[in-house]
Amino acid sequence: MSQLKVILQFSGGAELLFDKIKKREVELPVLEKYLPQINKSEWSIRELLVWMKDNLLKERPELFLQGDSVRPGILVLINDSDWELYGELDYKIQNGDAIMFISTLHGG
Template identity: 50%
Template sequence: MADSSATIQGAIPIPITVEFTGGLELLFGNERKHKVVLPPQLEDGSRPNISYLLKYLVDNLMKDQRKDMFIMEDNVRPGILVLINDADWELEGEETYELQQGDNIVFVSTLHGG
């Protein structure tokens, strides 16, 4: 009989898709869509959430040095919409939303130069 305790304890990695639009893709190697696999559990025992994802993206995927174009005070810069599975992240708990397998997270910049 297979041991299902690994699944119950969340030992399966969390694959998600992250997309950048509205110019944000320029900060991430000019790639709009990224497949990301996150650990099932963080060092403190919690599950990865959007706050963790933001740090992960800056540390691992961001190619541009202008971190302040994406992050401000450890959160998404004002003017960037965040969608979790096509819903505004405000409906899902914002940065505290715990990521699930197959989630699609989209960052959309609404800031335009003039």
């Protein structure tokens, strides 16, 4: 499989964890080369989160990730639809997908 191009968007404060950049177009590397231990060829949201942590997340990963998923309070939209409709972490990413992370956690 060739590299995937996806659009990542951050809103509601999530962008603060990613160098204050609200929208990025990224090219994901060939999965077998990036994570050879998982023995898969298709990117899913699960692998994307690992890649984001390693390559994009600039500070306080505990505010974005919990275990192998996003923490409660982070909404994930895939092509403007709730990721629950797509199988959440198991969704197979397609070339050109727009994936948005919206924080609903606000200080007070």
